[in-house]
Amino acid sequence: MKTVNLAEKLEMFSTHWDPHVVADYNGNDVMVVKFEGDFPFHHHPDTDDFFLVLEGEMVMDIEGEPPQTIRSGELFVVPKGVSHRPRADQECKVLLIEPKGEPNTGDPATAAPKPQI
Template identity: 70%
Template sequence: MKTVNLEEKLGCFSSHWDPHVIADYNENDVMVVRFQGEYPFHRHETTDDFFLVLEGEIEIDIEGEPSRTVRAGELFVVPKGVVHRPRAAKEAKVLLIEPKGEPNSGNSDREPSPKPRI
């Protein structure tokens, strides 16, 4: 058991779309990541997608629906099976929670990130 400083962890890397595991929660990875630009549209068949914006602002594009703006201090959950794409015009810092072993790329053609532990 230990306290995790999110800003300190985010200071360990500067890459975008490259989540880093900072803690374990049941059978889930708790990760921090920097968003800038847009990620490909994708879906996760068996799990929801959890986004908590720590700093900045992101857009979640959802197939067939209006985009959702998620600001610092807000969270958004994309239900399993829903096609979506996160994007950020300017860099945003985000906390993610997802089951261990779940590729962050979902069913897209993008290579999944390795999710190193920091």
């Protein structure tokens, strides 16, 4: 058991769309990531997708629905199977929670590695 300082963890890398695991929680990876630009549309067939904006703001595009803006201090959950795309005009910092091994793109062939920091 130890305290995790999210701001310190976010200072450890400068890349975008590159989640880093900062803790384990009930079989889930708790990760921090920086968003800037557009991520590809994708879905997760077996799990919901959890986003908590720590700093800045992001937009979540959901196929067939109006875009949703998520601001600092707000969270957004995309239900499993729903095609979505996060994007950010300026860098924003986000906390993600996903089951261990879940590819961030929904597809292991295109997923980013998730190093632990």
